[in-house]
Amino acid sequence: MDEKNSGCCWMRHKAGLLVILFVAIIIAVYMGTRSDYFSAKTSVFILTDNGLGINECQPVVFHGFRIGKVGRITLTDDGRVKAELLIKNEYLKWVRTDSTAQLLKDGGGVIDISGGTPGKPVISRAGTIEFHLIPEIVTGLGGTCESGVSATDAGPAMADIKSDLMYVNDPDGEFRQSVDKLNRLFEGMTETRRDMQRVLAHTDGALMEAQPALRKLNDDIIPDAQTTLGAVSHAAARTETLMKNLNNNIPAILNSISECSSVSAREEPYGRGRHDHKVKKQSIIEVDSYE
Amino acid sequence: MSSRLISVSLLVAVMVLGGCAGHMRNPPPLAVRQSIELNFAGQEAFDDGDNDGAFARYEDAMRLSRSIEDAEGIAVNLINMAIILKDSGKQQRAVAKLDEILKNDLIEFPSGLVAEAAYIKARIYLDYSSDRKAAEELAQRAREECEGCEAEGRIFNLTGRIAYVQGQYNTAFYWGQKGLSSSRRDNNEREAANAVRIMADSKLAIKEYDEALELFGQALEADKRLAHSRKIMRDLMGMGYSLEGLKQNDKALTFFRRAIVIASYSKDDKTLSDASKAINRMLGMQ
Numbered sequence: 007m008d009e010k011n012s013g014c015c016w017m018r019h020k021a022g023l024l025v026i027l028f029v030a031i032i033i034a035v036y037m038g039t040r041s042d043y044f045s046a047k048t049s050v051f052i053l054t055d056n057g058l059g060i061n062e063c064q065p066v067v068f069h070g071f072r073i074g075k076v077g078r079i080t081l082t083d084d085g086r087v088k089a090e091l092l093i094k095n096e097y098l099k100w101v102r103t104d105s106t107a108q109l110l111k112d113g114g115g116v117i118d119i120s121g122g123t124p125g126k127p128v129i130s131r132a133g134t135i136e137f138h139l140i141p142e143i144v145t146g147l148g149g150t151c152e153s154g155v156s157a158t159d160a161g162p163a164m165a166d167i168k169s170d171l172m173y174v175n176d177p178d179g180e181f182r183q184s185v186d187k188l189n190r191l192f193e194g195m196t197e198t199r200r201d202m203q204r205v206l207a208h209t210d211g212a213l214m215e216a217q218p219a220l221r222k223l224n225d226d227i228i229p230d231a232q233t234t235l236g237a238v239s240h241a242a243a244r245t246e247t248l249m250k251n252l253n254n255n256i257p258a259i260l261n262s263i264s265e266c267s268s269v270s271a272r273e274e275p276y277g278r279g280r281h282d283h284k285v286k287k288q289s290i291i292e293v294d295s296y297e
Numbered sequence: 298m299s300s301r302l303i304s305v306s307l308l309v310a311v312m313v314l315g316g317c318a319g320h321m322r323n324p325p326p327l328a329v330r331q332s333i334e335l336n337f338a339g340q341e342a343f344d345d346g347d348n349d350g351a352f353a354r355y356e357d358a359m360r361l362s363r364s365i366e367d368a369e370g371i372a373v374n375l376i377n378m379a380i381i382l383k384d385s386g387k388q389q390r391a392v393a394k395l396d397e398i399l400k401n402d403l404i405e406f407p408s409g410l411v412a413e414a415a416y417i418k419a420r421i422y423l424d425y426s427s428d429r430k431a432a433e434e435l436a437q438r439a440r441e442e443c444e445g446c447e448a449e450g451r452i453f454n455l456t457g458r459i460a461y462v463q464g465q466y467n468t469a470f471y472w473g474q475k476g477l478s479s480s481r482r483d484n485n486e487r488e489a490a491n492a493v494r495i496m497a498d499s500k501l502a503i504k505e506y507d508e509a510l511e512l513f514g515q516a517l518e519a520d521k522r523l524a525h526s527r528k529i530m531r532d533l534m535g536m537g538y539s540l541e542g543l544k545q546n547d548k549a550l551t552f553f554r555r556a557i558v559i560a561s562y563s564k565d566d567k568t569l570s571d572a573s574k575a576i577n578r579m580l581g582m583q
Contacts, residue, residue: 288332294451295450297525
């Protein structure tokens with residue numbers, strides 16, 4: 007009797023592990039597809055003396071359209087910063103040997119590629135394009151918030167995060183409905199398990215009595231589980247991406263929040279004196295009333 | 298259970314993000330940012346003592362602001378240019394810059410900056426002309442435009458000084474009190490000390506030596522914290538005069554001598570002369 011109970015529990019655990027593995031594979035494939043992991047890309051490089059503001063996974067755009075992202079960033083032997091740009095193959099034709107790249111800090115944190123001269127050859131794999139760093143005021147969260155890399159990183163990710171938050175929390179949305187179905191499914195399985203345990207507790211006619219329950223498991227519950235899991239994995243994949251985004255961006259966002267909160271505390275109609283650089287408003291020379 | 302955990306985590310994230318939502322503004326346009334940078338460069342040059350360089354940068358910032366009709370940028374940089382001109386002895390040109398704000402009917406400047414411009418012009422009239430009436434009117438306009446602005450304490454103090462030089466000592470004391478109140482509210486220790494000194498001057502002028510001595514003592518403490526040499530000398534002299542009025546000549550002599558020491562090191566001939574005269578008077582050597 008005990009052996010049968012423990013065997014049944016082990017079966018359940020095994021089934022659970024298989025389900026988890028299956029879901030994990032689905033999520034991994036979904037994440038990879040969303041982050042263009044499986045799309046063919048070509049690596050080109052930029053070299054600069056100052057890599058401040060360039061970050062991995064930063065968008066690479068051409069005429070405002072995203073054509074790739076920043077890959078690995080390394081330091082060369084002569085102390086220069088070498089950043090890998092992963093350009094999707096379908097858009098590589100726009101990047102020529104005399105194209106230039108520049109870091110746009112205004113309103114984002116993107117690497118902007120210029121088209122180069124028509125007629126010039128397309129850049130080859132591992133080619134290097136010229137990079138210009140334009141020293142502008144870094145603006146990001148708060149508009150007057152000088153917060154460097156963290157602000158520009160946080161900016162584009164936050165739109166995605168907010169979109170994902172809305173998706174997950176929508177009570178009528180796919181994710182919540184799928185989770186509800188899964189909960190109902192597991193409740194059904196728990197009830198069936200209880201039935202099976204009661205059945206297996208009786209030795210006489212046990213197999214005959216167990217057959218309907220087993221048939222129900224095989225004919226109804228497992229197919230339902232498969233259908234529901236298919237829907238849940240789709241929704242769960244978005245959640246995984248969301249958590250990944252949060253994990254990558256929360257440090258940057260928190261840095262920006264601390265900048266913003268300190269900025270708001272100091273905000274004045276107009277700046278005063280020479281020590282208000284962080285406020286970034288024009289300042290007046292203060293004239294003493296007595297001297 | 299896992300969905301609840303995710304929902305709670307995400308809710309917290311939204312609340313944290315929302316805390317910054319009020320500050321998520323678009324960055325200012327390029328011309329505005331460049332104007333700001335020029336203004337800051339001007340400030341740095343001014344701090345380094347390079348008045349010509351500062352003036353040039355403020356002028357560039359003002360031009361940029363004019364090209365986009367940025368009223369705040371125009372006013373701020375005109376005021377800074379006027380201040381540099383005033384300090385360089387070019388009061389007429391300084392007044393002309395300020396009149397571009399005060400007598401302008403094309404652009405509506407922020408009232409706080411109009412108050413600032415009126416304040417500076419009032420100071421020019423007070424320090425460099427005999428037209429006290431004009432200074433008084435300008436100070437009144439500064440008060441009307443200000444109404445709780447950051448310059449309020451200074452404007453009240455200046456009003457007090459204008460009243461003082463016209464012999465209206467009780468009025469001067471009144472404005473000094475208001476200046477003290479505003480400056481303390483704004484945590485402006487320098488202007489608070491100025492206000493106390495104006496009140497002390499007023500008390501000394503009406504021969505209320507006890508109160509004057511107390512007030513000069515408070516001003517001296519503040520000015521020593523702020524390390525303002527000329528004001529320290531003024532406070533010491535004030536305490537000397539107050540003690541002389543209280544017939545405590547020995548103590549008065551001490552303060553005059555202290556003032557002389559500071560004046561000799563800071564090469565302030567006027568204070569040197571005043572303190573010497575006071576000492577000679579007390580010692581009966583006319």
